[in-house]
Structure formats: C-alpha cells, structure tokens
Amino acid sequence: METNHTAAEAAITDQVIERLANTPDPRLKTLMQALVRHLHAYVREVEPTEEEWFAAIQFLTDTGKMCDGMVRQEFILLSDTLGVSMLVDAINHRQATGATDTTVFGPFYIAGMPERECGENMAETPGRPALVHGHVRSPDGTPVAGAVLDIWQTADNGMYSGQDTAQPAGNLRGRYRTDADGYYAIRTIVPVSYPIPTDGPVGRMLNATDRHPWRPAHLHFMIDAPAHRKLVTHLFNQGDPYLDSDAVFGVKPSLQVAYEERPAGHALASRFGFDGPFQEARYDFVLAPR
Ligand SMILES: [Fe+2]
Numbered sequence: 001m002e003t004n005h006t007a008a009e010a011a012i013t014d015q016v017i018e019r020l021a022n023t024p025d026p027r028l029k030t031l032m033q034a035l036v037r038h039l040h041a042y043v044r045e046v047e048p049t050e051e052e053w054f055a056a057i058q059f060l061t062d063t064g065k066m067c068d069g070m071v072r073q074e075f076i077l078l079s080d081t082l083g084v085s086m087l088v089d090a091i092n093h094r095q096a097t098g099a100t101d102t103t104v105f106g107p108f109y110i111a112g113m114p115e116r117e118c119g120e121n122m123a124e125t126p127g128r129p130a131l132v133h134g135h136v137r138s139p140d141g142t143p144v145a146g147a148v149l150d151i152w153q154t155a156d157n158g159m160y161s162g163q164d165t166a167q168p169a170g171n172l173r174g175r176y177r178t179d180a181d182g183y184y185a186i187r188t189i190v191p192v193s194y195p196i197p198t199d200g201p202v203g204r205m206l207n208a209t210d211r212h213p214w215r216p217a218h219l220h221f222m223i224d225a226p227a228h229r230k231l232v233t234h235l236f237n238q239g240d241p242y243l244d245s246d247a248v249f250g251v252k253p254s255l256q257v258a259y260e261e262r263p264a265g266h267a268l269a270s271r272f273g274f275d276g277p278f279q280e281a282r283y284d285f286v287l288a289p290r
Pocket of ligand 1: 106108215218220
C-alpha cells in the first residue's frame with residue numbers, strides 16, 4: 001500500500017509538470033516546471049497537516065496585505081530575511097569585474113528624491129555630523145564623471161523617511177553627482193543600526209525562529225553612470241555590533257568603512273560648512289563598464 005501512495009503522490013507532480021509542457025515562452029516553462037518540482041518536493045519532505053498548509057497560505061496572504069505602495073514592502077523583507085535576495089545577488093554577480101561588491105536593495109528606496117550639490121547636507125534631523133566622500137572610477141582607474149549616486153539612510157531614530165511620517169520626505173535621501181574628477185561628497189549624519197519592521201508577518205517569523213531583527217548601521221547607494229553597470233550597495237560602519245548577524249545577510253567585508261573623528265577647524269570643515277567636530281569616511285567606488 002505504501003508504494004501505491006507514493007506512486008499516486010508522484011503522479012500529481014508529473015501531471016502538473018506535463019500540463020505546463022506547452023508554455024510558449026521557454027524561460028517561463030523552465031521557471032514554472034522547476035517551481036512545481038521544488039514546491040512538491042518541499043511538501044513531500046515536510047508532510048504538512050492541512051492546518052499547517054492553511055497557516056502557510058494565511059502567512060503569505062498577510063505578507064501581501066502588509067504591502068502598502070512605496071512605504072512598506074513586506075515581500076522584499078521576507079526575501080531579504082530568508083537570504084533569497086543575497087542568493088540572487090550572488091548568482092548575478094559571479095564574474096569578477098573589478099567593480100565594488102553589491103548587496104541587497106532592501107524595501108526602503110524611494111525614487112525621485114532631491115538632486116543635491118556636491119557636499120550638500122541631506123540631514124534635516126539631528127545626529128552625529130559626518131562627511132562621506134571619495135571617487136567613482138572604472139576598473140582601470142579612469143574617473144567616472146557625471147555618475148549619479150542615489151543615497152538613502154535612516155534618521156537617528158532608526159527609521160527612514162516614508163516609514164516615519166514625522167520626517168520631511170527628502171530627509172537623509174538625495175541624488176549626488178560626481179564632478180569631472182569622479183569626486184563625490186555627501187554631508188550627512190553617521191548611520192545607526194536599526195531593526196527592520198517587526199509589526200508584520202516577517203516580524204512574527206523572526207520571533208518564532210528566535211532571530212533578532214537588527215541590521216548593522218549602513219548607508220544605501222545606487223550608482224548609475226553612462227556606459228557602466230548600475231551598482232546597488234551599502235557602506236557599513238566598521239565596528240558595528242551587528243556586522244556578524246545582519247538580519248538580511250547583506251554584509252561583505254569590502255563594504256565596511258571607518259568614520260574618523262575630525263576636530264573643529266579641520267581643513268575640510270570650512271569647505272563643507274561644519275562648525276564643530278565631525279566624522280569623516282572615505283570610500284572609492286568602482287563601476288564595471290557595460
Ligand atoms: Fe537600510
């Protein structure tokens with residue numbers, strides 16, 4: 001009897017795969033048939049009760065309902081916290097191009113944020129004043145002029161504008177452009193560690209699996225330049241306590257940067273308008289040619 005059951009179960013999988021055989025788009029056919037194969041294998045492995053299967057459907061339903069336009073994207077959060085986002089990232093960046101390492105995009109980007117001058121302060125809320133600057137270059141060292149650096153980070157309360165309606169929309173966000181030497185400069189505040197939102201299904205999953213929701217402090221970058229591949233990455237604060245346990249598995253050693261204390265009156269202070277001590281971080285990005 002055992003064998004008959006197994007045969008009947010296997011037949012369901014075969015039937016579904018067969019039903020997908022006429023999919024006109026070959027890539028879609030591959031994606032759908034593999035999805036069915038792996039999904040059925042998972043079900044076969046864990047043998048869910050009907051209550052468990054319904055709970056899984058309810059979990060995904062709740063995840064969709066939690067999504068809210070630009071402000072909340074619970075499915076990205078789920079992909080990030082299950083390590084799928086970083087796996088997709090790794091697969092798509094296997095070849096060494098000499099470019100800066102990539103990491104997760106995350107759910108908090110907002111398009112169309114203010115264009116800012118070199119060195120302009122993007123912080124409208126308090127924090128430890130900081131200057132983040134450096135160059136954008138090609139792998140051969142050629143400066144990349146006119147690269148657009150789209151930046152986003154949380155306020156000192158650990159929340160992004162958009163998430164936190166008390167913040168001005170453009171707070172700690174903006175688009176900077178490199179000059180003819182490929183130089184960029186961002187005046188901001190030192191990023192802080194923050195917990196990803198835990199008031200939805202992803203938070204329930206983290207809690208049920210005894211995981212913390214914290215991300216090490218970081219600044220998000222999306223860098224775009226003509227004739228180069230777009231770069232999506234972060235700069236993490238060196239020494240952050242969560243570097244080894246990022247809730248979304250995004251940390252890479254090459255993406256850590258030190259913020260160093262500079263005294264009032266430092267050579268860079270007057271150029272960038274700091275009237276007291278500030279923290280300086282330097283980082284050079286490399287973009288792969290397209
Ligand atoms: Fe972030």
